[in-house]
Amino acid sequence: MIHSHLSSVAGLHVSAKRIEAIKAAFVALFVGAGLVYFAGFSGAEAAHNAAHDTRHSLSFPCH
Amino acid sequence: MIQRVLAIGLIAGLVAGLAIAALQHVTTTPLILAAEVYETAQHGHEADEGWKPAEGIQRTAATSVADVAAASGYALVLIGLMLAAGEAIEPRRAVAWAACGFASTGLATALGLAPQLPGAAETDVVMRQIWWVGAAAATGAGLFLLFRSEKLAAMSLGAALILAPHIVGAPKPAVPQSTVPAELAARFAASSLAVHAAMWILTGFVVGVLWREFSARGRGTAS
Numbered sequence A: 001m002i003h004s005h006l007s008s009v010a011g012l013h014v015s016a017k018r019i020e021a022i023k024a025a026f027v028a029l030f031v032g033a034g035l036v037y038f039a040g041f042s043g044a045e046a047a048h049n050a051a052h053d054t055r056h057s058l059s060f061p062c063h
Numbered sequence B: 001m002i003q004r005v006l007a008i009g010l011i012a013g014l015v016a017g018l019a020i021a022a023l024q025h026v027t028t029t030p031l032i033l034a035a036e037v038y039e040t041a042q043h044g045h046e047a048d049e050g051w052k053p054a055e056g057i058q059r060t061a062a063t064s065v066a067d068v069a070a071a072s073g074y075a076l077v078l079i080g081l082m083l084a085a086g087e088a089i090e091p092r093r094a095v096a097w098a099a100c101g102f103a104s105t106g107l108a109t110a111l112g113l114a115p116q117l118p119g120a121a122e123t124d125v126v127m128r129q130i131w132w133v134g135a136a137a138a139t140g141a142g143l144f145l146l147f148r149s150e151k152l153a154a155m156s157l158g159a160a161l162i163l164a165p166h167i168v169g170a171p172k173p174a175v176p177q178s179t180v181p182a183e184l185a186a187r188f189a190a191s192s193l194a195v196h197a198a199m200w201i202l203t204g205f206v207v208g209v210l211w212r213e214f215s216a217r218g219r220g221t222a223s
Helices: A002-040 A045-050 A052-057 B002-026 B028-043 B057-084 B091-112 B125-148 B152-168 B182-222
Strands: none
Touching (some): A002 A052, A002 B057, A052 B028, B002 B028, B002 B057, B028 B182, B057 B182, B091 B125, B091 B152
């Protein structure tokens, strides 16, 4: 019984860590996609002109 | 955890972005400047383009900032995907994931839309952007299924996802035309892929090293 209690506590610990990792993953993907969008895709004229050489060099579609 | 993820993503992006900016300065940028001479000679100077960085140091600075933004973005996407997949983040694995990142955003996309110099004939940019995102995402997902699954059905789906963007086909101009000599265009396509690969590998390596260091320090203070 003690053993099963311990393993369920361990299970809870693992799942709490997993939830934290998923949350961090979501934030990372959101911020990361935003930065890639800004550098490579934004249609704003100033963003395009500033990132022009980067877009060509990193094979983002340009012009 | 979120703070650690953002800090590592941004530091890795800064290191890889600045390294790539230096690499571009001696590889791709001189080719872009040469191509613009041909483009301007043929079409004249386009007026009313809005703000653009002045030639010289301002343009180099703008490119460097955009490189850091792109590399930080890719670093965060790399960390996000590895965390979501439950992968241990350390240098070798992070570099392996980064190689798949390059295969997705560099190789697969270049197969349909070769890296182009200014002055090449192109179709509507939004259609190309949609194809680009679709090709990168499908290739990434396909590689994940191929490497991670042991079931034949999932692996077949992975292979199909990798092939799909090329069966659909990238938007291409009816007639390939360019104001740029083919010699310059070929050199640009090759060097931009090399720069792109270097950016991904360096990003993955720095993410892996920093994650290991931060984790070791976190454990040190906890115990």
